[in-house]
Amino acid sequence: MNLLTVSGSPHVHGDNSTKKIMYGVAFAMIPTLLVSVYFFGLDAIRVTLLSVFACMLFEWIIQKYLIKGPVTITDGSAIISGILLAFNVPSNIPTWIIIIGAFVTIGIAKMSFGGLGKNPFNPALVGRVFLLISFPVQMTSWPKPSALFNSLADAVTGPTPLGHLKEELKVGRTVQDILENGTSWTVDGINYIYKIPDYMDQLMGNLGGSLGEISALALILGGIYMLMRKIISWHIPVSFIGSVIIFTGILWVVNPDIYVNPGFHLITGGLMLGAIFMATDMVSSPMSFKGQLIFGLGCGVLTVIIRIWGAYPEGVSFAILIMNAFVPLINRSIKPKRFGEVAR
């Protein structure tokens, strides 16, 4: 007879695993990926595959040759970081910039802290912000989305709704004027007109922006899938998005001429991507539901502050990174309700 295994209870394990969670998240990102391929063409595939491949490669190199420990590139976490990094850059980004981004994401933001589960900051966001600060030109020239699979030569760059709005508000125009009449300018005798897409287009993703942030609808679809699979809980997305709506709503009521309505904030920029896929990253968000509500609230408020008064048109990435830094503090101060505490 074989020897018996003697170990402590419990002797059964639920069917949950890190791998299942990670691949579940990756699966939830498919609708968003499809939308970006639809609007940005083959470039979207190039950027995503390259980013995923580079992330996995860096993790493999570091684990195998630097740490000389077990290689865990198939656990799905590097794949997610790769996709998220791709989602956070324009589709026409040069290859070499993605590779630098992947190195920062995996090498600096993840592995230098000890790998999966140890990183205080969301790796893909660190990568994105590094690129944004280092290569501002390449990171902010967004190709205009157009029909499916048009050739690269035809792709025209255009601004994001948030960036455009911020620039035009600076010159003293009102929100209504910018939204309704658009902006025209002349360069070398050619007349250009840019008008912020209407809400339907914004919802579907027909607007300028990073790969993964354009379609609010596809992102929400992925979010619902993750909620149903219990990969994420509702607390962070709801408090994040909710606080953005409330904050921008108050400003809008106070002065609709210089503050755009909350609906605009909701479906433009990286809010959905950030609230659903980035802020909910288990490793860099609080563990208790109450802590997650606070975390989401902080992300929302900081996003609005940066969007409206900050130097950048978009504040989601910075907001999440800043709140990531507060996570240990939140975890420490928010304790779950202990059993028997009420009776005392």
Add this chain to the structure above:
Amino acid sequence: MLKTFKIGGVHPEENKFSADQPAEVLDFSKQVIIPLSQSLGAPSKAIVEKGDLIKVGQLIAKGESFISSNIHSSVSGKVLKVDQVLDQSGYRRPAIFINVDGDEWIEGIDRSSEIKKEITLTKEEIVKKVHELGIVGLGGATFPSHVKLMVPEGKKAEVLIINGVECEPYLTADHRLMLENGEEVLIGTSILMKGLGVNRAIIGIENNKTDAIANLAKLALNFDGIEIETLKVQYPQGGEKQLIDTVINRQVPSGKLPIEVGAVVNNVGTAFAVYEAVQKNKPLIERTVTVTGKGVSKPGNYKVRIGTSINTLIEKVGGLPENTGKIVSGGPMMGKALNSIDVPVVKGTSGVLLFEEEEARRIEPTNCIRCGKCITVCPMGLEPVLIAQYAESEMWEEVEAERAMDCIECGSCQYTCPAARPLLDYIRLGKFKVGQIIRIRSKK
């Protein structure tokens, strides 16, 4: 909506394969080994010697301190020796070895199948009987039952809760008992009510045992003050504090006993044993044990004499399957892995589970991904990940401050952990160390 406890909980695969198998009386083996440590508290002291001839039901070991219990012989025959034996704890501890000869019972035990409903004993006599005949809690903790019946000065018992939850997967012994001996369980409940001086009892049963609920609900119409409550299936509802929370919506404070909120909890198996002791004068010498597992050809429930080797039970279900990798005494969530099949069945043995090789091994742990699932499922509202990390870093003060001593070791955290981290191993270590520190502190 069905009631359940308010904080945490999981729902493991139920796998109650033996639910339809009537409890069968198991022939006793040639030799039984009756360990002297069968209940919570101090071990009992043997009062028989090598060569003594003894009968079934005879007192063979006395519980001498307040929290300890008497032990009676489950067989008749000759005492071979009083010696150390490897028991379910994995340690060698004293036990009485008896060579079986016939089945001769001592005088005064009513062995008829007639159900005796009328309770003639007084409150004090009931407590004395339960004490004398070695009744202990059969839910798993084996706390001496007479101690629970003696309500401390200044406290008042308001309600008796009977635990028919059987929330552990696989186990069906209590289920069968409620189906086959429902009336005895209810009489036992009435006896416990009288012993406690309460006029209300609630029997909590999870919704996966609808036949047992129907049976007891029908029978309970003839009993005063006994209610049957159908509960949502949720682990660890059979935990004392969780069940009280479920049934009467009161939370026992940290470090306190159920009596603090006016409740006393007993298992259905205990209620049955109390019936047999008080009405039939029969000591606790046998119990129902579930023998099951995915690879077991005919899982079943057996009425077993205490001291019978677990090997005898395994042979009864078709022998040990070829690929057995682990044998667990009790349920899969809180049971104990055995290191031998030659250990005896004791009062606290509710089941024997045979796990196949691939189920036996633990999943290789990976890095904690800080998902917080362990916090969500902890029924005590603790942070298992934090306690485990403190224990891993040997920070015992922090382990204590995070209320590790509140942990009921239900295993929900480790069961849920996607990284398969050995959370409960570390928490147990932490509790052990903190326990030592508390003892030293109280001596000063």
